[in-house]
Amino acid sequence: MKQYAYYPGCSLESLAKSYHLSSIEAARELGLELKEIEDWNCCGATAYFHVDELLAYTLVARNLALAEKENLDFVAPCSGCYKNAYFTNDYLQQDPGLAEHINFALEEDNLHISGPINVRHLIEVFVEDVGFEEIKKHVSRPLKDLRVAPYYGCQLLRPKKDSEDVENPQFFEDLLSAIGSDPVEYGSKTHCCGSSLIITNREAALDMVYKLLQDAANREADVIATICPLCNVNLELYQKQVNREFGTDFSMPVMYFTQLLGLALGVEPGRLGIGKDFVSTDSMQFIMQNPQSS
Amino acid sequence: MAAKLTFSKEIANLLYAMHGNPIKDCIQCGTCSGTCPAVEFMDHSPRELIAMIGANLKDEVLHSNTYWSCASCYYCNVRCPAGIDIADLMYALKRYSMWKDQYKKDLIGPKFSESFVKMIMRTGRSFEPVLAPSYIFKYGTRGIIQEAQTASALVLKGRLPLLPKKIKRLENLKRMVRRIIPIGEPS
Numbered sequence: 478m479k480q481y482a483y484y485p486g487c488s489l490e491s492l493a494k495s496y497h498l499s500s501i502e503a504a505r506e507l508g509l510e511l512k513e514i515e516d517w518n519c520c521g522a523t524a525y526f527h528v529d530e531l532l533a534y535t536l537v538a539r540n541l542a543l544a545e546k547e548n549l550d551f552v553a554p555c556s557g558c559y560k561n562a563y564f565t566n567d568y569l570q571q572d573p574g575l576a577e578h579i580n581f582a583l584e585e586d587n588l589h590i591s592g593p594i595n596v597r598h599l600i601e602v603f604v605e606d607v608g609f610e611e612i613k614k615h616v617s618r619p620l621k622d623l624r625v626a627p628y629y630g631c632q633l634l635r636p637k638k639d640s641e642d643v644e645n646p647q648f649f650e651d652l653l654s655a656i657g658s659d660p661v662e663y664g665s666k667t668h669c670c671g672s673s674l675i676i677t678n679r680e681a682a683l684d685m686v687y688k689l690l691q692d693a694a695n696r697e698a699d700v701i702a703t704i705c706p707l708c709n710v711n712l713e714l715y716q717k718q719v720n721r722e723f724g725t726d727f728s729m730p731v732m733y734f735t736q737l738l739g740l741a742l743g744v745e746p747g748r749l750g751i752g753k754d755f756v757s758t759d760s761m762q763f764i765m766q767n768p769q770s771s
Numbered sequence: 772m773a774a775k776l777t778f779s780k781e782i783a784n785l786l787y788a789m790h791g792n793p794i795k796d797c798i799q800c801g802t803c804s805g806t807c808p809a810v811e812f813m814d815h816s817p818r819e820l821i822a823m824i825g826a827n828l829k830d831e832v833l834h835s836n837t838y839w840s841c842a843s844c845y846y847c848n849v850r851c852p853a854g855i856d857i858a859d860l861m862y863a864l865k866r867y868s869m870w871k872d873q874y875k876k877d878l879i880g881p882k883f884s885e886s887f888v889k890m891i892m893r894t895g896r897s898f899e900p901v902l903a904p905s906y907i908f909k910y911g912t913r914g915i916i917q918e919a920q921t922a923s924a925l926v927l928k929g930r931l932p933l934l935p936k937k938i939k940r941l942e943n944l945k946r947m948v949r950r951i952i953p954i955g956e957p958s
Contacts, residue, residue, distance in 0.1 A: 487896050487897035487898070488897075490896070490932070490936065491898070491899065491925075491930060491931050491932055492899070492925065492930050492931070493930075494929060494930050495930075516938050516939045516940055517938070518891070518895040518896060518938050518944055519891050519895065519896045519897045521891070522887065522897065523843050524883060524884040524887035524888065525884075525887060525888055525891065526862055527862065527865040527866060527869065527880070527881075527884040528866065528869060528884055528885065528887075528888045529866070529888075529952070530862075530866070531951055531952075532888075532948060532951055532952065535947060535948065535951050536891070539944065539947065578951070579951075581950055582947040582948070582950040582951050583947060584950075585943050585946040585947045585950060586940055586943035586944065586946075586947055587943075631842075631843070631844040631845055631846070632843070632844075632845070635844065635845035635846065635848065635849050636845045636848050636849065636856075636858070637848070637849050643849045644849075668808060668844075668846075669808045669809075669842050669844035669846070671808075671809075671842055672842045672843060672844070673842070673883075674809065674840070674842045676879065676883060676902075676906055677839065677878070677879040677880040677883050677906065678809070678812060678839070678840055678879070678880070679910075680812060681809045681812040681840055681842075682842070684811075684812070685808050685809075685842075714921065714925075718917070753928045753929060753930055754928075755924070755928075
């Protein structure tokens with residue numbers, strides 16, 4: 478079993494519990510082990526970077542050093558954690574002075590970073606390491622006739638890293654096709670969900686969530702698939718409030734891509750955290766009740 | 772004697788480590804403002820704010836809600852034709868305004884960020900209920916009731932533990948932080 482140093486991040490212990498459950502299950506079905514990093518700490522989210530950049534890098538560096546000790550790729554299912562880890566790792570490589578300063582602090586926990594460390598988002602592991610052909614081979618319950626709106630959000634793609642397509646990526650659509658569903662084309666797929674503005678400027682965040690839901694609904698999506706706990710929470714948990722503020726009646730299921738992947742791989746819905754949602758997924762029963770083709 | 776530092780130089784210095792180009796490269800094209808999903812909730816668009824920094828309008832910049840309305844989506848960054856790291860400029864302005872303690876007092880962002888940092892220093896991980904006092908009272912009675920209802924529904928769904936988790940080596944983490952910023956003993 479190929480192993481990864483898995484960094485769940487704080488949301489996956491609470492609001493995004495089902496993302497954690499479904500990630501582990503889907504990975505196992507495909508022969509991957511997500512080995513949780515021992516005693517990991519918060520990555521600083523965005524708020525820590527509002528206060529002190531150097532301290533925020535130090536928090537992230539501790540998690541990177543813990544992964545380096547295991548000699549495994551660092552994998553984060555949350556786009557925010559991923560972005561923080563990716564760029565901290567990058568800065569530590571580019572700036573030996575910064576690395577020296579942070580390694581001095583890491584000594585207090587008997588840790589050290591030499592780097593570079595491979596920092597990956599969970600979806601990259603499925604797309605790049607497993608691959609679409611291999612995933613297809615393992616699909617026992619194809620999500621036939623399910624119209625899925627792939628929602629990339631922001632921080633997986635941006636800031637720009639190498640040569641990735643930041644305006645019109647396709648790998649999420651390809652993954653959704655590999656599990657038998659119909660990916661929906663819609664213009665908002667790389668727009669912002671409002672992230673932590675849902676707390677600090679709710680009016681602005683709800684406006685962004687409303688536009689996203691409306692776009693997916695106009696394209697007759699059955700479900701929105703997410704790759705980040707914050708995107709999921711904003712689109713799902715606050716959907717009712719959007720309906721109140723905008724006089725809409727959205728009942729758009731929002732699921733983590735790992736839940737859809739897990740379903741297609743034949744995992745029982747309860748083990749993927751389905752049922753913990755606020756927007757009912759009953760409209761998708763036709764998929765869940767599909768007998769598995771063998 | 773050193774010349775007095777202008778506000779625009781001071782902000783430029785804050786950005787010295789940035790990978791993007793300095794804000795003096797801004798051509799005022801407005802691509803950032805046209806791209807920004809939060810622009811209609813800002814009192815000055817990102818383009819205007821950059822012009823205001825260039826014009827040394829320090830008080831106006833410090834009392835703007837623009838950078839506190841930035842969601843860190845980085846769309847402006849990838850589209851800026853001058854290659855300016857605009858989202859990181861917004862971060863730098865957040866830090867500057869908190870450091871100077873000069874921000875609009877009705878904003879939730881600064882208090883929220885401050886309580887977030889304190890929380891991490893106490894437990895090493897994030898736990899949403901600990902943060903609630905930093906913003907909930909700004910939501911009004913109806914808002915507070917809604918938040919309480921959401922929280923209890925989350926608990927019932929098994930999506931909100933009742934107690935925060937503490938990391939095991941919290942004392943080491945605290946000592947690490949003191950090596951970065953020697954602030955003396957924590958109170």
